[in-house]
Amino acid sequence: MRSLRTALSLASLVTGALMLFTAPAAHAADTPLRDLAAAKGKIVGTAVTGSKLTGTYGDIAGAQFSSLTPGNAMKWGSVEPTQGSFNWTEADQIVAFAEAHGQQVRGHTLVWHNQNPSWLTNGSWTSAQLSSLLQNHISTEVGRYKGRIAAWDVVNEPFNEDGTYRSTLWYNGLGADYIANALTWAHAADPAAKLYINDYNVEGVNAKSTALYNLVKSLKDRGVPIDGVGLQAHLILGQVPSTLQQNIQRFADLGVDVAITELDVRMALPADSAKLAQQAADYKSVVAACVAVARCVNVTVWGFADSDSWVPSTFPGYGAATPYDDNYAPKPAYYGIAEALGGTTTPPPSTDGCTAAYSVTNQWSTGFTGEVRIACSGASLSSWKVNWTYGAGQQVTQAWNATCTQSGAAVTCANASYNGTVPDGGSVTFGFNGSWSGSNPVPTVTLG
Numbered sequence: 001m002r003s004l005r006t007a008l009s010l011a012s013l014v015t016g017a018l019m020l021f022t023a024p025a026a027h028a029a030d031t032p033l034r035d036l037a038a039a040k041g042k043i044v045g046t047a048v049t050g051s052k053l054t055g056t057y058g059d060i061a062g063a064q065f066s067s068l069t070p071g072n073a074m075k076w077g078s079v080e081p082t083q084g085s086f087n088w089t090e091a092d093q094i095v096a097f098a099e100a101h102g103q104q105v106r107g108h109t110l111v112w113h114n115q116n117p118s119w120l121t122n123g124s125w126t127s128a129q130l131s132s133l134l135q136n137h138i139s140t141e142v143g144r145y146k147g148r149i150a151a152w153d154v155v156n157e158p159f160n161e162d163g164t165y166r167s168t169l170w171y172n173g174l175g176a177d178y179i180a181n182a183l184t185w186a187h188a189a190d191p192a193a194k195l196y197i198n199d200y201n202v203e204g205v206n207a208k209s210t211a212l213y214n215l216v217k218s219l220k221d222r223g224v225p226i227d228g229v230g231l232q233a234h235l236i237l238g239q240v241p242s243t244l245q246q247n248i249q250r251f252a253d254l255g256v257d258v259a260i261t262e263l264d265v266r267m268a269l270p271a272d273s274a275k276l277a278q279q280a281a282d283y284k285s286v287v288a289a290c291v292a293v294a295r296c297v298n299v300t301v302w303g304f305a306d307s308d309s310w311v312p313s314t315f316p317g318y319g320a321a322t323p324y325d326d327n328y329a330p331k332p333a334y335y336g337i338a339e340a341l342g343g344t345t346t347p348p349p350s351t352d353g354c355t356a357a358y359s360v361t362n363q364w365s366t367g368f369t370g371e372v373r374i375a376c377s378g379a380s381l382s383s384w385k386v387n388w389t390y391g392a393g394q395q396v397t398q399a400w401n402a403t404c405t406q407s408g409a410a411v412t413c414a415n416a417s418y419n420g421t422v423p424d425g426g427s428v429t430f431g432f433n434g435s436w437s438g439s440n441p442v443p444t445v446t447l448g
Helices: 031-041 055-066 089-099 127-144 170-176 177-191 207-222 242-253 273-291 332-340
Strands: 017-019 043-048 067-070 106-111 151-156 194-199 228-231 234-236 259-269 296-301 355-361 368-374 385-389 393-398 402-405 410-415 429-436 445-446
Touching: 017 067, 031 043, 031 055, 031 332, 043 106, 043 177, 055 089, 055 127, 067 089, 067 296, 106 177, 106 194, 106 259, 127 170, 127 177, 151 177, 151 234, 170 177, 177 194, 177 207, 194 207, 194 259, 207 242, 228 242, 242 273, 273 296, 273 332, 393 402, 402 429, 410 429
Parallel strands: 043 067, 043 296, 067 106, 106 151, 151 194, 194 228, 228 259, 234 259, 259 296
Antiparallel strands: 017 355, 355 368, 368 429, 385 410, 385 445, 393 429, 402 410
16 A cells, blocks of 8 residues: 555646655654564564565665564475475575574474475375475474574464364374474474464464464473464454453463464555554554563564565455555554554654645746645645656756755755645645756656
8 A cells, every 4th residue: 555646647748747655754763673672572573575685675674673484485385396306595595684684584384285396285195105205394494494593383274263173285194193293303403493383363262273272282291392373363454353462371371482473454455544543553452462471472574565465466355464555665554563562653644635746837948947836635744855757858957945956867856944844735836947858758756
C-alpha cells in the first residue's frame, strides 16, 4: 500500500498535472527496532530474500532487525534440488550478511511437507530409506552452519486444525516419532542451536495449539531436545486471538522458549487509514503479548515490506500485510511495533488527501517558468521535498520559495524555512525558471 494514491494527468505543457507523492518519514531519526527490542531483552527479526539484500532493502534489513530468517533459501527444495547436488549460495549469502550486521539467523526449515524437491516427493521409499534421507538432510544442513545459526525451525506445520497429525510424507512413512527423531538429529549436528517446532493457527488456545502443547510436554518428558515453539502469526486484520498471551505463557511454563516466527497482518484491499490504524493496533498487541512473557524471545515479521510479501499471491484481494509499504516507507504498523517495544516515536501524520500540481506558466524558445502547488485536504504536512526527473534534458536555472538542486536529470526541491507546514485545507506554491530544447514534457513528481 502506497501512502498516497496516484492522480496523474499528462495534459498540455501549460495545464496543471496532479501527481503522486509519498509522505516524508524521517525514518532515520527513529530508534531502530532492534535497539528497542534489545532494551526489552528481545530479538526482532524479519524474513529476507538473499538477492535483495542491497540498496534500501539491505539498509533496512541490516539496521532495523537483530535476526534474519531465510524466506526460502534453506528449504529442502532450495538446497538440494537434485539428489546429492547442493546449492547453498543464497543461504550462505544471508548468513554472511547477518554476521556482518551483528544479527542472529533463524534457520527455516528442516522438515516440512511443502517445497521439497521432486526427487524426494516422487520417490518410492521404504521407511528405513526415508529415515536415512531425513537424517542425512538434517545432519548435512545443520552441520554446515554449526555455530552460526541461533535457532532452527526443525519441524514445520505438523498438525491439522483439529489437532490430529497432518498426513505427510514424513508422518505416513515414519509415524509420529519423525518429530522426535528430527530434533535428536538436529541436536547432534549442532548442540548449541535452539530447536523449535513451528506451526500456524496456534497463536491462541485452541485444538491445534493444545495438540502442540501436548506434543512439547511429551517430548520434554521423554528427554527429547526441544527448546521452543514457533507461533507463525499469519493474522487477519482485527483478529488477534484474545488468548495469545495466555497461550504464550502456558508454553513458557513448560520450560521452553516461544517465538513469533512469521508475523504479518493482512487486510482486504484497498488499504485505507482506518485499516492501517487497526493493523498498527494488531501489531502492537502481538508484540506486547511477547514482551509481557519473559520466555517469549523473538518476534519475526514475514517480510518487512509489502512489495516482498507472500500475501497477495496466496490470498487474492488481500495484502498490505507488513510494517513497510511498497516503497520501503514505514507504515503505522511499524510504529505499533516500536511502541510495544517501549519506543516513543510518533508516526508522521497521514497525508492521504495531499496533492502536488506541476504546471508550466510561461514558455519561450529556450526557457520556461514552472510552478508546483502542494495542497492538503483532510491531511497535513510539517515539511515537504518534491522530486522529479526531466525526460528531455530540461535544466532548472533559478527557484524561489524552495531550495532546488539538480543532478543530471533528477531535480529535488525542499521547502524553505518559512513554508514547510501545509495545514489541512491549506496550500503552498513554489516556482522556478528552466531551460529546454526540442520538447518540454511534464515530469512525474514525487515527494520523499
